[in-house]
Amino acid sequence: MAEPVIRFQGVSKSFGSKVVLQDLSLDIPRGQTTVILGPSGTGKSVLIKLLVGLLEPDEGSILVEGVDVATATEAELFEVRKQIGMLFQDGALFDSLSVADNIAFPLRRHTTLSDEAIAAKVAELLAKVGLEGIEELMPSSLSGGMRKRVSLARAIVMDPEIVLFDEPNSGLDPVTSDEIDALIGRMKDELGMTFIIISHDIVGTFAVADKIAMLYNGGLIADGTPDEVLHSREDVVRRFLKRNMELPPL
Ligand SMILES: Nc1ncnc2c1ncn2[C@@H]1O[C@H](COP(=O)(O)OP(=O)(O)OP(=O)(O)O)[C@@H](O)[C@H]1O
Ligand SMILES: [Mg+2]
DSSP, rough: OOEEEEEEEEEEEETEEEEEEHHHHHEEEETSOOOOOOOOOOSSHHHHHHHHHSSOHHHHEEEETTTEEOOOOHHHHHHHHHHEEEOOOOOOOOTTTEEEEEHHHHHHOOOOHHHHHHHHHHHHHHHTTTTTTEEEEEEGGGGGHHHHHHHHHHHHHHHHOOOEEEEETOOOOOOHHHHHHHHHHHHHHHHEEEEEOOOSSHHHHHHHEEEEEEEEEEEEEEOOOOOHHHHHOOOOHHHHTTTTTTOOOO
């Protein structure tokens, strides 16, 4: 496996008496695609919030490029967050801003690029996600698949080292969902960024993943290549997979 860009080490997190994560350790390899699977309520979103410093762990460390976000200063956290692009569930575009302004938002905020340079970058990214020329459209006139593509363009506009996808297929019909999986697969090959995908869509997951981690009962019940996970003998893993795909016989 490649050198880890993110390391969760002995991470525990509870809310009151509810233990969500317990002594969890997970390495995210650089330049690869890691998919985090798990039933609802197992702490997938909590894991992501810990990673960007929106939540603090009770114990353990979370190293992003060697910086422990659990103990980082605000200035260090700002630097870490600049290296992370996020594609939120449901697209989360600003409805009052055009497509171009949505994609340009992080550039205006974090860089001093000229308007021409920003326009060129926006056009380049729209072409990359297969949506040339839609700069002036408003989010309300986009289909669900287009919204995801625009969100993806915005997530990578700062050339982040790491991109987090929260349920990139949610709310999409199967055909559009396959198109988004194909786009993520292409982006992965083209950009060489580290992708972390939170997903319930197991079939699409196996097509793009280099590594799969499955959360269950506060820890990882599976952590390996898609092939290793597919052949897991853990009953919970097999039941989770079986609902969505034909499993090979043991
Ligand atoms: N801020 C919080 N305060 C209290 N409990 C929380 C908080 N955030 C998350 N939880 C609890 O932690 C558990 C894990 O939540 P999380 O949102 O990470 O699940 P998930 O795996 O992302 O689920 P889903 O697949 O439904 O999105 C849940 O029981 C949730 O109620
Ligand atoms: Mg969640």
